[in-house]
Amino acid sequence: MPLIDTHVHFDHQRFDSDRDAVYQRAMASNVTRMIIPAVCRERWTNVTAVARQYPGVFASYGLHPMYLHEHHPNDLPLLEQTITGNSCVAIGECGLDGTMNEASLQQQHDYFQQQLQLAKKHQLPVILHARGAVEKVILALRSDGPGKGVVHSYNGSLQQAYRLIDMGYHLSFGGPVTYTRARKLQALVRQLPLDSLLLETDAPDQTGSAHHGTRNEPAYLTEVLTAVAAIRGTGESSIAQACNRNACGLFGLPAQSD
Numbered sequence: 001m002p003l004i005d006t007h008v009h010f011d012h013q014r015f016d017s018d019r020d021a022v023y024q025r026a027m028a029s030n031v032t033r034m035i036i037p038a039v040c041r042e043r044w045t046n047v048t049a050v051a052r053q054y055p056g057v058f059a060s061y062g063l064h065p066m067y068l069h070e071h072h073p074n075d076l077p078l079l080e081q082t083i084t085g086n087s088c089v090a091i092g093e094c095g096l097d098g099t100m101n102e103a104s105l106q107q108q109h110d111y112f113q114q115q116l117q118l119a120k121k122h123q124l125p126v127i128l129h130a131r132g133a134v135e136k137v138i139l140a141l142r143s144d145g146p147g148k149g150v151v152h153s154y155n156g157s158l159q160q161a162y163r164l165i166d167m168g169y170h171l172s173f174g175g176p177v178t179y180t181r182a183r184k185l186q187a188l189v190r191q192l193p194l195d196s197l198l199l200e201t202d203a204p205d206q207t208g209s210a211h212h213g214t215r216n217e218p219a220y221l222t223e224v225l226t227a228v229a230a231i232r233g234t235g236e237s238s239i240a241q242a243c244n245r246n247a248c249g250l251f252g253l254p255a256q257s258d
Contacts, residue, residue, distance in 0.1 A: 001240040002032040002256050003225060004247040005218045006172055007093075007127065007152045007200035010036050010057060011046040014204040014215055022217055023054050029219040032056050035251060037093035037127045037152075039064035041075045044082050051087070058251065060090035060127050062115060065097040065108040076114050083122060089251040090127050091119045093152070096140070098132025105136075112140055119146040125250050127152060128169075134160050141167055148250060150198055153206065155184075158191060165196045170250055172198040175208035175216060178227040189231045194242045198250070199224050 005026070015022055026034070033056040038047040044061050051059040061082050063071050083091065094115040096108050119126045126149035130137040134156035141149075147168040154161065154171040161171055171192060177185045189197070201224065203216035208223045225243075229236040248255055 001237050002030050002244070003199065003221050003240055004244055004253070005031050005034040005201050005203075005221045006150065006198045006247050006251075007037060007174070008034045008203045008218045009039070009205070010034055010054075010203070010218065011038070011043060011050045012204050019050070022219070026218040026221075029222050031218045031221045032256065033058070033247075033253065034218055035060055035089060035127075035247075037090070038062055039093055040067040040070045041072075041078060042070065044079075048082075048086050058089045058253070059086060060092050061086075061088060062090075062092040062094040062127065063111050064093045064129060065095055065104075065112065066100065066129070068100070068104055068108060068111070071111060076111070076118075079115070080118055080122075083118070083124070088124065089253070090125045090149070091115050091122075092127025092149070093129050094126060095129035095151075096133035096136050097129060098136070109136075109140065112137075113144050116140065116144040116146065119149070120144070125149040130154075130156065138163055138167075141169065145169075150250065152200055153202055154188070158188060161188060161192055161196075165193065170196050170198050170246060172200045173228065174200040174202050174224055175206040175220070177231070178208035178210065178223055180209070186231050189228055194232075194234075194239070195246060197228070197239075197243055198247055199228065199243045 037060040128151045150170040152172045207216040229239045
């Protein structure tokens, strides 16, 4: 069953020396499509180039809250130019990060709000970062959200998850769910409706338990699939089909047979 890695930083410099080999390993593992969320203006060109070079790789453009020190207000009109001038499946990675200096939160919110408005204007989903800030992200989405998107590497509560789902958002899970100690994440994966779930690696970060301490790769998405299937007590093919269907519907990707 072909798989879709819905969140992988395949443009990252840690892949510069062997990107072709990483791509080939992904294809060999049947990870045939990937979505690359850009994190700052400096990376937009790289994301565009990688998406154009590799079949099945799709670009998303955004301003990540953790790169706040690199952002400039002029990046916002440039972001609109970029999403209209290139093939683009989403806006992001964007959102809020509650682990950063509290003084930065208003500035984070300003960039986030304007990206949400761009997503609504251009009828695009958003790829959301919400570490330590799920409640604040929910409030922003309720006010300005486009009504479609994904909270990547979700780690909020079950109640918050259902509020996001009720607003039209998906939740994505990756390598952290493969660790035996991740009981909270595993409980979420077990209880949430299958039509709300997506799979991701967040490579080169968030490596799963089988590769702890090494660079993550999109090929390792198969291990996330295996873990999710085991947690839910469901066959891997059923999980893959559902998550692929969810990803295709959210990002406007063509359906792909096995």
